[in-house]
Amino acid sequence: MELNEKQAAILEVAEKLFAENGFDGTSVRQIAREANINIAMISYYFGSKEKLLDALLYHRLAGFRHEMEKVMLDKGDHMHKVDRMVALIVTRIHRNRRAYKVVSFEYSNPSRQVSFENYIRRKKDNYSMIEKLIKSGQKAGVFSKKVNIPLLIPTILGTYFHFYNHRKFFEALHGLDGKQTVEDYVNTTLIRHIQQTVKALLTYEMPRGKSQIN
Amino acid sequence: MELNEKQAAILEVAEKLFAENGFDGTSVRQIAREANINIAMISYYFGSKEKLLDALLYHRLAGFRHEMEKVMLDKGDHMHKVDRMVALIVTRIHRNRRAYKVVSFEYSNPSRQVSFENYIRRKKDNYSMIEKLIKSGQKAGVFSKKVNIPLLIPTILGTYFHFYNHRKFFEALHGLDGKQTVEDYVNTTLIRHIQQTVKALLTYEMPRGKSQIN
Amino acid sequence: MELNEKQAAILEVAEKLFAENGFDGTSVRQIAREANINIAMISYYFGSKEKLLDALLYHRLAGFRHEMEKVMLDKGDHMHKVDRMVALIVTRIHRNRRAYKVVSFEYSNPSRQVSFENYIRRKKDNYSMIEKLIKSGQKAGVFSKKVNIPLLIPTILGTYFHFYNHRKFFEALHGLDGKQTVEDYVNTTLIRHIQQTVKALLTYEMPRGKSQIN
Amino acid sequence: MELNEKQAAILEVAEKLFAENGFDGTSVRQIAREANINIAMISYYFGSKEKLLDALLYHRLAGFRHEMEKVMLDKGDHMHKVDRMVALIVTRIHRNRRAYKVVSFEYSNPSRQVSFENYIRRKKDNYSMIEKLIKSGQKAGVFSKKVNIPLLIPTILGTYFHFYNHRKFFEALHGLDGKQTVEDYVNTTLIRHIQQTVKALLTYEMPRGKSQIN
DNA sequence: AATGAATGAGTCTTCATTCAT
DNA sequence: GATGAATGAAGACTCATTCAT
Numbered sequence A, B, C, D: 001m002e003l004n005e006k007q008a009a010i011l012e013v014a015e016k017l018f019a020e021n022g023f024d025g026t027s028v029r030q031i032a033r034e035a036n037i038n039i040a041m042i043s044y045y046f047g048s049k050e051k052l053l054d055a056l057l058y059h060r061l062a063g064f065r066h067e068m069e070k071v072m073l074d075k076g077d078h079m080h081k082v083d084r085m086v087a088l089i090v091t092r093i094h095r096n097r098r099a100y101k102v103v104s105f106e107y108s109n110p111s112r113q114v115s116f117e118n119y120i121r122r123k124k125d126n127y128s129m130i131e132k133l134i135k136s137g138q139k140a141g142v143f144s145k146k147v148n149i150p151l152l153i154p155t156i157l158g159t160y161f162h163f164y165n166h167r168k169f170f171e172a173l174h175g176l177d178g179k180q181t182v183e184d185y186v187n188t189t190l191i192r193h194i195q196q197t198v199k200a201l202l203t204y205e206m207p208r209g210k211s212q213i214n
Numbered sequence E: 001a002a003t004g005a006a007t008g009a010g011t012c013t014t015c016a017t018t019c020a021t
Numbered sequence F: 001g002a003t004g005a006a007t008g009a010a011g012a013c014t015c016a017t018t019c020a021t
Helices: A006-019 A029-036 A040-046 A049-058 A066-073 A076-097 A097-106 A117-139 A149-165 A165-175 A179-203 A210-214 B004-019 B028-035 B040-047 B048-059 B065-073 B078-093 B095-108 B117-139 B152-165 B167-174 B178-203 B209-212 C005-021 C028-034 C040-046 C051-060 C066-075 C078-095 C098-104 C117-139 C149-165 C168-175 C180-203 C211-213 D004-021 D027-033 D039-046 D049-060 D066-072 D076-095 D099-108 D118-138 D153-163 D167-175 D179-203 D208-213
Strands: none
Touching: A006 A029, A006 A040, A029 A049, A029 C168, A040 A049, A040 B095, A049 A117, A066 A076, A066 A117, A066 B065, A076 A097, A076 A117, A076 A149, A076 A179, A097 A149, A097 B152, A117 A149, A117 B078, A117 B167, A149 A165, A149 A179, A149 B095, A149 B152, A149 B167, A165 B117, A179 B178, A210 C098, B004 B028, B004 B040, B004 B048, B004 B095, B028 B040, B028 B048, B040 B048, B048 B095, B048 B117, B048 C098, B065 B078, B065 B117, B078 B095, B078 B117, B078 B152, B078 B178, B095 B152, B117 B152, B152 B167, B152 B178, B152 C078, B167 B178, B178 D118, C005 C028, C005 C040, C005 C051, C005 C098, C028 C040, C028 C051, C028 D118, C040 C051, C040 C211, C051 C098, C066 C117, C066 D039, C078 C098, C078 C117, C078 C149, C078 C180, C098 D153, C117 D167, C149 C180, C149 D099, C149 D153, C149 D167, C149 D179, C168 C180, C168 D118, C180 D179, D004 D027, D004 D039, D004 D049, D004 D099, D027 D039, D027 D049, D039 D049, D049 D099, D049 D118, D066 D118, D076 D099, D076 D118, D076 D153, D076 D179, D099 D118, D099 D153, D118 D153, D153 D167, D153 D179, D167 D179
């Protein structure tokens, strides 16, 4: 499953176009043109347009758990770990935002014959790691027990994606301009906002004394 | 700008198909077939496929501000108003989730020639109402001044959409099944979760006395 | 076969559009739009698009012979009569140039189910009048007997139409500009050129004495 | 810009159908059917229907000037050169009459997005060659100085086209029948008529002594 | 291993016409 | 007598894929 240079180029272009115009809004001709390869190559290398998407997801959404586990072994208190985890998740999602955008749209498309295995596995990894951290914090009496752990994923990822997909809107609202600024904004303000959100939620209705200390 | 019966039927079908398969993933033939009308009617009534989307957004995203303003006049403290506002936003988004799904995808599609005016106006209404409420709470000393108000929109809507678009995933995770349950889940657990999130965020790093009471 | 106001308006618009964009290049919608009438009116009044063309030709190409005959009764020598005749033909063709443009194109279109009776009758009238005048001149010894009389029609009308259809080209060549100038040009220079052409042809290889005087 | 066999076949068929039924009166389906190729091939090879017309004109209206120049170097007096030139122009136009018919109709169609560059260049070539010959004859005192040189083009080409487009009419008038006869008629009688016309015009109002000799 | 040529099925849209009112 | 609504057929074009080389 190694990719040669051309295959990698195709994937690169496909990722960009799929994210911009959607899967159905992108034609293999377009991909071939922008990747400077023959149209037939796509079928030849990947079998079909849908299998190209398969390959894209496979290559973009692999290997994640490892980094996650490092966070768990980190020194620092629970709160600190939450910050690290949120930053890690958002950073990674942002890095692969295009693949995620496609998949998160196509996942709910009933007519799509694509394997979302990798995506789902990844989501479950995400979830189980979050769950582990939260439960450990709850056991330690640092986090509220009332929090709905599975819904933390929508809160983290949803906030990111809604912001990112509407960046044009928020640019106007904030007076941001240019690409660089959005990039910066994500890595500073947005991450901080999500960190704050998660921490606030985890300590909501906790006696403040304790949570403050930690 | 009134819709006759057939036009309404077309819009209904289009909304469903666009939400399921995306705009590009839906053909006018499909719409015509499911709406039991002649293909030519779509061009005849709406002008083109894109103008059909225009019309869909126009008719689904109109009139919102009014309900919003009632919330502001509500009795009850700030916390209560936040709860009401979140419930209102999520309920409305959920009711028109299909139109919103389409638009929130197509909004970032650079090749789409569609008027997102209504959508943007609506988003701004949303924002200004939220801002007003939060600032009033801040002035009253009930809400933290550290919260990033514009990012509350992604937090509220993003959480909803990420959950809804991945409902299949969460169904598996929660052991939910069937449509009804998702509906219920949104109206109870999900709304509560988002309410909690927002309130937590608004009182994070505040002295807890007041917020505890609610 | 009287035309009411709306019918006349339709014919007017149709004539213009047919001449500009051709019969097949013009849609009944276009005609209806520009004539400010309902699309159905065209079928209603004329039966079909082709019958509309029929009607157009009928109303534009009627009544000609009468004016022609006046020329024959004119005082003046044969040369003078030729001048008058050419001027008459070109002026009339120019006045109805749009209808003639359409018909002269569609006449050679084998898939067209249109009655060209009027057109042909008119052409024959043209021809017989020309023939009569020429033969009388030949008998009088003023015109050469070598001239091919039927081919005078292509020479007269062809010169006009080729000029008119390429007026853009000739405008550039002559430095003409604006509509008015073309109009003027036709009525002065072009007519004179054609008159000269015909007279030259009629006296070619004749003893020059007589023709010189004119 | 070479044409393979299929492309040539498409052009052949298109030329015929465009000339018969007009550009708008011909569908790509028709062309594909008659050329025995798949409809998609037309877009594939030429890009679009209009670009097919472009290609047609390009391939039919190229290379002309060369032959023209040979005429100029011919031995023989001016009159003889005029004969040769007229014969050359008419013969060439007749050979490509179909392409010329299309272009001369579409040239004045304002809604057509086609490049008439080649056509115009060709027309200008025609004109400049004619002009050169005439002026040389005028300088030599053989041709009248009163002739309107630019209008010689309409006289030559217009006569040919009007005859050809109304050949049905003239067949009836002359009792010609069958294709071969028209072909013959063009190459003998019609060419002679046009030669005579031009020569007559060029010597009209000249002292006859000189012109007779030449 | 790689590709230019080719294609059938499909895209959206517009066509001229009909019909119920 | 007049028309708005409606439609089946056809318009040009693009699609993803295949296949011979």
